[in-house]
Amino acid sequence: MTRSTAHPPDTPARQAAxxxxxxxxxxxxxxVPQFFPADGGPTGFDTALDGHIHSSFDGHQWLYRVLVAPSNNYIAIPLQLGSAVWFAYRRQWWATGFMIIxxxxAxxxxxxxxxxxxxxQLHHYLAYPSGHTVQLVAIVTALALVSASTRARITLVVGMAVVLPAVLVGMVGLGxxxxxxxxxxxxxxxAMVTALYLPWRYLALTRTPPPPR
Structure with missing residues (x-):
């Protein structure tokens, strides 16, 4: 298959997964929201983890800013646009479009x-679900879904599993x-990115001409 028509392998396991x-x-x-108090405040889990984070790291406020950095626009947006440019360079237009849309x-x-x-409500904004988290995870999820490389997908999932707890600590620490x-x-x-991916990929496959013999 040419560079312009490459798709992730459509195995039965992937179809079910x-x-x-x-x-x-x-x-x-x-x-998760079923455990929110009536006023939308912290749950017991929130309070316990919040206390542990502050007692452990409040002496190093700079650390919170470092940990939360991956969710900020100056990292998330270049990751999204850079991925789209990479797929465009490879003429994988369906993947380029999905990385943007x-x-x-989400x-x-x-x-x-x-x-x-x-x-x-938290401070002056609506807090659930976290917008910065949605942005970062949506970008990484989209990249993992459109990647034809199993190694790349595994690397992205493992990387996100490491980064997200750090981001959580930073967000909680900074309030x-x-x-x-x-x-x-x-x-x-x-949920949202994967749900959009399924029809997007189906349409991409049905509109892609078969490779030359």
Whole structure:
């Protein structure tokens, strides 16, 4: 298959795994708010983890800013655009489009639907699901989904598993979010991007001409 038509392998395991991933992520997104107090404040889990983080790291405030950095626009947006440019260079236009549209779709739905629906107030903004978390996880999820390399997908998943707890510590330490905001943001991003990916990939496959013999 040429560079312009390369798609991730469509194995039976992958066909079953993606819907299961969507379902699990949706369940997490919906279940987490069931534990919010009536005023939308911290849960018992939030309070316990928040106290542990502050008691451990408040003496090093700079560390919070370092840990939260991957979720900031100056890292997330170049990662998104750089990935889109890379796929465009390889003439994988369906992947290029998804790298642009997929994360933006998740961000918009989160901003205008999910946050107002749960209406969890923190300071002067709606906190659940965490917008910075949705942005970062949506970009990485989109990149993992469109990558044809199993090694690349594994690397991205492992990397995100390492980065997200660090981001959580930074956000909690700086007072930006409760831990459950980050957990819900992670699940919501995975659910939305993967749900959009399935029809996107189907349309890309049906519109791609067969390779020359």
């Amino acid at each position: 993606l819907p299961a991933l969507i379902l699990a992520a949706v369940i997490v997104t919906l279940v 997929g994360p933006e779709f 961000i918009l739905v989160n901003t205008f639907a999910l946050k107002p629906f749960w209406d969890r 930006y979010h409760h831990p459950t905001d980050v957990i819900g943001g992670t699940a919501a991003a995975v």
